[in-house]
Amino acid sequence: MAAVVRPRECSIADTLELVGRRWALLAVRELSHGVRRFDRIVRNTGASRDVLTLRLRELEDAGVVRRERYSDHPPRYEYHLTAAGWELCDVLLALMRWGDRHLNADDPPLRLVHTCGQRLDPAVVCAACGGPARDGVRSASGRGALPDDY
Amino acid sequence: MAAVVRPRECSIADTLELVGRRWALLAVRELSHGVRRFDRIVRNTGASRDVLTLRLRELEDAGVVRRERYSDHPPRYEYHLTAAGWELCDVLLALMRWGDRHLNADDPPLRLVHTCGQRLDPAVVCAACGGPARDGVRSASGRGALPDDY
Numbered sequence: 515m516a517a518v519v520r521p522r523e524c525s526i527a528d529t530l531e532l533v534g535r536r537w538a539l540l541a542v543r544e545l546s547h548g549v550r551r552f553d554r555i556v557r558n559t560g561a562s563r564d565v566l567t568l569r570l571r572e573l574e575d576a577g578v579v580r581r582e583r584y585s586d587h588p589p590r591y592e593y594h595l596t597a598a599g600w601e602l603c604d605v606l607l608a609l610m611r612w613g614d615r616h617l618n619a620d621d622p623p624l625r626l627v628h629t630c631g632q633r634l635d636p637a638v639v640c641a642a643c644g645g646p647a648r649d650g651v652r653s654a655s656g657r658g659a660l661p662d663d664y
Numbered sequence: 665m666a667a668v669v670r671p672r673e674c675s676i677a678d679t680l681e682l683v684g685r686r687w688a689l690l691a692v693r694e695l696s697h698g699v700r701r702f703d704r705i706v707r708n709t710g711a712s713r714d715v716l717t718l719r720l721r722e723l724e725d726a727g728v729v730r731r732e733r734y735s736d737h738p739p740r741y742e743y744h745l746t747a748a749g750w751e752l753c754d755v756l757l758a759l760m761r762w763g764d765r766h767l768n769a770d771d772p773p774l775r776l777v778h779t780c781g782q783r784l785d786p787a788v789v790c791a792a793c794g795g796p797a798r799d800g801v802r803s804a805s806g807r808g809a810l811p812d813d814y
Contacts, residue, residue, distance in 0.1 A: 515670040521710030523773040524764025527686075528694055528755050532767070534686045536677075542675055545803070547813040554812060560671030577766075598766050603790040603798035606676055607769030608758040613675025614764040616727075616748050617682070629800040632792035639789055640753040642782035648753040654697070656771030662704060663697040 523658045532603065537561040538569045539609075542578065542595065546603050550592040566581050577604065607636040673808045682726050683752065687711040688719045689759075691730065692745065696753050700742040728752065757786040 521527070533539050533596055540559040544550075549558055570593060572581035577600035582590045595602075614622040626634040637645045654663060671677070682690050690709040694700075699708055706716055718745060723729040729751035731741045738814045745752075764772040776784040804813060 517794040522694075522708045524690075524693070524760075525680045525761075525773060526759045526769050527690060527709075527778075528767045529759045529763035530686050530804050534684065534689075535683050536680050536684045539675075539680060539684075540677060543674070546798075547810070549810075549812060552744070557673045558810060559677075581802060584698035598762075600798065601762055601765070605755065605762060606757040607788050607797050608675075608677045609679045612677035612748075612751055612755060615751070617678045623675060623806050624804055625809075626801050627776035627803045627805075628790040628792065628795070629802050630790060630795060632790065634704075634797060635791040636788050636797045637791040638757050638786050639794075640778040640780060640782065641785040641787040642778065644789075644794060645778070645780060647757050647786045648750065649785060652779050653777045654774055655777075656773050656775045658696070659775075660699075660700070660708060662699060663784060663797060 522660060525658075528611060529605075532572070533578070533605070535569060537565050537575060538601070538607065539571065541569055541593075542567060542602050544605055545579065545593055545595045545599065546606065550594060552591070552593070555593070573599070590621060607634075611636045665707075672810060675808075679755075682722070683728070683755070685695070687715055688723060689752070689756065691716060691719055691723065691758055692749060692752050693750065695729065695743055695745045700744060701741070705743070709765065724748070757784075758788060761786050774810060 518655040537559060541555055544558050546557045549555055556563055570579060574581055577596055578592045580596050582594060584590055584592050589638065639645060640647050640650060667751065673740055691705055694705045694708050699705055720729060726733055727746055730744045730745060730746050734742045749812055778784040787789060789795060790800060791795050
């Protein structure tokens with residue numbers, strides 16, 4: 515009997531399952547900019563209304579987005595990031611940095627200024643030592659590590 | 665005449681256009697683990713061969729992946745990350761951290777150890793001051809910033 519082949523267990527895949535659809539992350543991007551109303555999220559992302567409705571519902575079910583009614587007649591809602599949703603901004607910043615460097619190097623569309631006063635250049639570091647994270651992985655273990663790795 | 669409505673210009677959207685398809689980022693994940701051969705990437709991601717072929721070709725065209733022949737008869741190729749591809753690992757680490765915290769908090773599938781000896785907990789910081797990036801955005805400007813923001 516052939517062994518059952520299962521893909522690698524992985525939090526990246528799990529996260530992509532939730533937010534890997536283009537419009538989901540772009541909706542989170544708009545919320546992080548303080549754009550909370552459906553029509554404006556549609557306008558700023560270019561998503562269709564149907565697709566955006568679906569994605570926002572999935573994000574709400576996943577605890578990433580919270581819906582608040584701001585008008586009773588007619589009923590209208592605003593969307594807010596939860597704490598978990600706000601943490602997704604780390605993913606957005608990493609995506610933005612890569613695109614700024616490799617796709618829009620001559621003229622990045624958005625300049626963010628950090629509270630320190632400098633232009634924000636997001637870096638992914640090891641929380642323990644502050645060194646660059648990606649170049650410093652020494653070993654991997656756990657059920658998501660496979661014998662063929664490295 | 666109605667104004668032409670265009671979505672926000674944005675490096676996040678541009679990057680997602682390239683790597684926002686689930687299998688593209690999971691292929692990059694495998695390459696970052698040193699898994700370079702097509703059959704093993706198929707096995708570890710769970711992608712179909714057809715879809716993975718397409719995604720690897722797009723990644724090659726985009727300069728994220730480089731293909732190298734390792735056998736002449738029959739012709740067989742290995743895939744490697746370019747420098748730009750390697751930088752995408754920042755995105756993967758941010759996705760992994762979010763999934764570890766919010767989807768697999770009780771038992772993260774993969775434990776990475778950093779060269780500093782500590783378990784790698786990736787943090788996205790301001791490269792200038794080292795402070796948390798996402799909580800410290802003070803202002804946004806550029807053609808990707810819209811009047812309604814904030």
